[in-house]
Amino acid sequence: MVVAGTFALAEALHYTKAPTRIDVQAVPITSFDNRDASRTRFGELEFRGGLVLTSKHDAFGGISAIHVEPDGAHFLAITDNGSWLRGRIVYDKGKPAGVADAEMAPILGSDGKSLAARGWFDVESLTELDGLFYIGIERVEQIVRFDVRRDGLLARGEPIAVPPDFKTFVFNKSLECLAAAPKNSALAGNLIAVTEESLDAAGNHRSFLLKGNQVERFSVKRSDDFDISDCTILPPGDLLLLERRYSPARGVAMRIRRVPLTSIKPAGLIDGKALIEADLGYQIDNMEGIAVHRNAEGETVITLVSDDNFSAIQRNLLLQFTLVGD
Numbered sequence: 559m560v561v562a563g564t565f566a567l568a569e570a571l572h573y574t575k576a577p578t579r580i581d582v583q584a585v586p587i588t589s590f591d592n593r594d595a596s597r598t599r600f601g602e603l604e605f606r607g608g609l610v611l612t613s614k615h616d617a618f619g620g621i622s623a624i625h626v627e628p629d630g631a632h633f634l635a636i637t638d639n640g641s642w643l644r645g646r647i648v649y650d651k652g653k654p655a656g657v658a659d660a661e662m663a664p665i666l667g668s669d670g671k672s673l674a675a676r677g678w679f680d681v682e683s684l685t686e687l688d689g690l691f692y693i694g695i696e697r698v699e700q701i702v703r704f705d706v707r708r709d710g711l712l713a714r715g716e717p718i719a720v721p722p723d724f725k726t727f728v729f730n731k732s733l734e735c736l737a738a739a740p741k742n743s744a745l746a747g748n749l750i751a752v753t754e755e756s757l758d759a760a761g762n763h764r765s766f767l768l769k770g771n772q773v774e775r776f777s778v779k780r781s782d783d784f785d786i787s788d789c790t791i792l793p794p795g796d797l798l799l800l801e802r803r804y805s806p807a808r809g810v811a812m813r814i815r816r817v818p819l820t821s822i823k824p825a826g827l828i829d830g831k832a833l834i835e836a837d838l839g840y841q842i843d844n845m846e847g848i849a850v851h852r853n854a855e856g857e858t859v860i861t862l863v864s865d866d867n868f869s870a871i872q873r874n875l876l877l878q879f880t881l882v883g884d
Contacts, residue, residue, distance in 0.1 A: 572868050573639040573674045574617035577663035577711055582618070582645065584609040584656040587841050587877070601834035603814075603860065603879035607653030608841060611874040617641050617662055619868045623684035623788055625691070626849040626861050634706065635847065636681050636693055638865060640665045640674035642711045647861075647876070652853075654878055663711035665693070665704075670714060673702075680730065682846075683788060687738035687749060692718070694733030694751065699724040701733070701749070701768075721766065721773045731755035734846075735789035735799065743795055743819055750797065750822070752778050755785045762827060776822055779829035784813050788848045792858070792881075795819045799830065800848040800862065811837040812845040814860070834879070843873045857881075 587608035589595040598605050612618075620638035626647075627633065635643040645660035664672035665681060673679065673695070683694035691704045693715070702715035724732070735752035739745035749768040756764050762777040763786055778786065784801035792798045801813040817830030836842050843864035853859050858881040866872035 571639040571674055571679070572617050572619060573637065573641045573672065574615070574662040574664055575672070577661060578615070580613050580615040580618060580660050580662055582611055582613045582657040582660045584611055584654075584876075586653070586655065587875070590836075590841050590877070592839055592841065599882065600836065600840075600879070601832065602882050603834045604882050606859065606878040606880055607655075608875060608877040609654050609656070611657060611876060613660075615662065618643070619866050619874055621863045621874055622680070622682045622846045622865050623693075624847040624849045624861060624863045625684055625686060626851045628851055630851045630853050630859060633849070633861075634684070634691070635863065636665065636684050638680045638682070638867075640672060640679050640681050642706075644711060654876060657876075661711065666712065666714045667702075668714050668716055673715070682734045682754075683736040683751075684847075685736040685738045685749070685790070687747075692736055692738075692749060694736045696727075696730050696732050696734070696754075699727055699732055701736070701751070718768075719771060720768070727753060727756040727764075731785075735786050737789045737791050737797060739819065740791055740793060740795065745819055745822065750789070752786050752789055752799065754787065760827075765828075767822070767824075774824040776824060776826045776828065778817075779827055781829075783808075784811075787812075787846045790848045790850050791819075792816065792850055793852075797822075797830075798833075798848060798850065798860070800845060802845055809838050810842065810844070811835065812842050812862075814848070833881070841875065841877065843875050845875075 590605040591597045624635040648656040680696040704713040734754040737750040739748045752765040767774040788800040797817045799815040803811040813835045814833045815830040846865040847863035862877045864875040
């Protein structure tokens with residue numbers, strides 16, 4: 559049963575109540591390193607460009623995950639408070655220059671009511687498997703499936719079966735990472751779920767392979783106080799883990815790790831090499847979303863987005879990098 563307080567909280571949240579077109583303003587980020595504008599190489603990535611995104615629409619912000627289409631322009635994103643955000647990245651000489659055709663809509667449940675109105679938030683992770691989109695929702699520890707390609711932003715969600723031990727996750731520290739294993743891999747058909755900071759007895763991230771009613775468990779090595787904030791597949795056979803760290807003493811940092819899918823085994827522990835690590839000496843914020851596409855030149859482009867928590871002192875960023883030597 560949903561209590562009245564849930565509805566009051568939903569009304570206070572920044573989420574759109576109906577599908578609507580919005581205007582998004584974009585200020586280019588031309589340099590990733592705040593101290594050296596000429597530097598473009600960072601670990602195994604090369605900075606392409608970025609944007610600081612703002613909008614007067616009240617629901618805009620809190621971007622927690624993004625899916626970029628193969629054309630590298632059209633995207634689908636979600637916000638913490640239960641909105642879809644769809645649009646098109648505009649490029650100028652291969653660099654992000656703006657966002658056009660933007661629209662937002664409430665993420666709907668199976669009954670047509672918004673997830674936010676029923677208290678189903680934080681909406682944190684997004685992936686596509688076999689043409690259907692799946693989102694992970696913290697606090698209620700649910701994964702919900704949508705046929706966005708058929709029904710657009712009015713698609714109604716259907717919760718899928720999840721293991722009972724999802725209910726043992728640490729509050730607000732769980733379903734930040736969802737990825738879909740490639741069709742040509744040994745894990746084909748599986749959803750990969752890695753928790754933010756719900757740890758096993760050894761202090762590593764509890765993780766799952768989900769395929770219908772089949773469940774396998776494994777762990778992701780936690781190191782240097784980084785937590786998982788998103789993940790995606792780097793074709794043909796790697797998992798990219800986006801991580802963030804925050805502490806009053808060390809400030810904010812982000813990291814991306816590359817993990818071979820072949821290393822994922824039931825009850826196993828996986829780890830991977832860092833592609834990049836950056837702190838507030840660079841153009842980062844609360845980095846929460848990661849996507850991959852290959853452009854017309856055959857380059858592998860990684861897109862990152864940040865969640866501003868609807869705070870005046872944080873930013874919604876869109877950053878793009880090229881994977882060097884791939």
